[in-house]
Structure formats: structure tokens, C-alpha cells
Amino acid sequence: MFNKLLFGSKKLLGVALLSLFSLSIVPHEANAADQQPQVAWEKIASGAMVLDVRTPEEFAAGHLVNAVNIPFEQVAAEFAKRGIAKDTPVVLYCRSGRRSGIATDALVAAGYTKTYNGGGYQTLAETQPKTE
Incomplete structure (x- = not known):
């Protein structure tokens, strides 16, 4: 009986640890309210900082007007440093929305x-409002 209970507990513990581990490596799932271009442009029009979190090479190949480039791994530390x-209202973007x-x-x-x-x-870039 004890062995059966112990084995069951180990199995349960293993499942719990596996679940916890998988949560830590699952890529970011964007908030459903995020990644709506019209909302992003409204925030930018209202004065939000525009933050490009791609690499400097990607940024150099093209970026939104007035965007600041800080690679995604450095954002929190760089904001604190600056x-x-x-x-501060901030609209962040990258290539796909993941970073x-x-x-x-x-x-x-x-x-x-x-x-x-x-x-x-x-x-x-494709949904940027036209200026008159």
C-alpha cells in the first residue's frame, strides 16, 4: 500500500514539475488586447514612446519614425539606466510581436x-495612418 501511495505521489509530483517547467519555456502569448495596429497608432498619436526591440541590424534596415532601438533582452535594464x-506610455514592436x-x-x-x-x-508600417 505504501509503495503504491509513494509511486502515485512521485508520479503526481513529476507531472506538476513538468507542467511548471513547460510554463517557463512556453513563448510569450500576447495579451488579446495587444497587437492591434489601430490601437498602437492611437497611442503613438497621443505621445507614446515608440520602442523597436529588434537587433540594431534589423533597426538599421528600416524602422518606424521616431522609434528608439533597444534590443528586447536589454529593455528593463536600459529603461532603469535612462x-x-x-x-511613460510605450508602444513596443519587433518583427512578429514575440520579442x-x-x-x-x-x-x-x-x-x-x-x-x-x-x-x-x-x-x-503598412497600417500607419496617412498624414495630410
């Missing part, structure tokens, strides 16, 4: 309260 206020989602999570974890994952560069 003294960027935690209530900007990771960077958004890092900023939120660091206490930033007005972040928005704008998604992919190409989509944002």
Missing part, C-alpha cells in the same frame, strides 16, 4: 504601467 518614468511581448512582460515586471505590444514592424 531613468524612464514608470508611467516585443517578452520585452513588454519585462517592463511590466519592472513596474512600468503603460506598455503596449504593438506587434510586428511590417504590419505597423
Whole structure:
């Protein structure tokens, strides 16, 4: 009886650990409200900082007007280093929305309260409102 109970507990513990491990390696799933180009452009029009979290090489190949380039792995540390206020509105983007989602999570974890994952560069560039 004890062996059966012990084996069952080990199996349950293994499943729990596997579940926890898989949660830590699953890529960022963007908030359903994020990655809507029209929302991103509204925030940018209202004065949000535009943050490109791609590599410097990707940034050099093309980026949104007024975008600041900080690679996604460095975002939280660089914001702290630059003294960027935690209530600064920020729209982040990358190639597909995955890295900007990771960077958004890092900023939120660091206490930033007005972040928005704008998604992919190409989509944002194609939906940019026309200026008169």
C-alpha cells in the first residue's frame, strides 16, 4: 500500500514539475488586447514612446519614425539606466510581436504601467495612418 501511495505521489509530483517547467519555456502569448495596429497608432498619436526591440541590424534596415532601438533582452535594464518614468506610455514592436511581448512582460515586471505590444514592424508600417 505504501509503495503504491509513494509511486502515485512521485508520479503526481513529476507531472506538476513538468507542467511548471513547460510554463517557463512556453513563448510569450500576447495579451488579446495587444497587437492591434489601430490601437498602437492611437497611442503613438497621443505621445507614446515608440520602442523597436529588434537587433540594431534589423533597426538599421528600416524602422518606424521616431522609434528608439533597444534590443528586447536589454529593455528593463536600459529603461532603469535612462531613468524612464514608470508611467511613460510605450508602444513596443519587433518583427512578429514575440520579442516585443517578452520585452513588454519585462517592463511590466519592472513596474512600468503603460506598455503596449504593438506587434510586428511590417504590419505597423503598412497600417500607419496617412498624414495630410
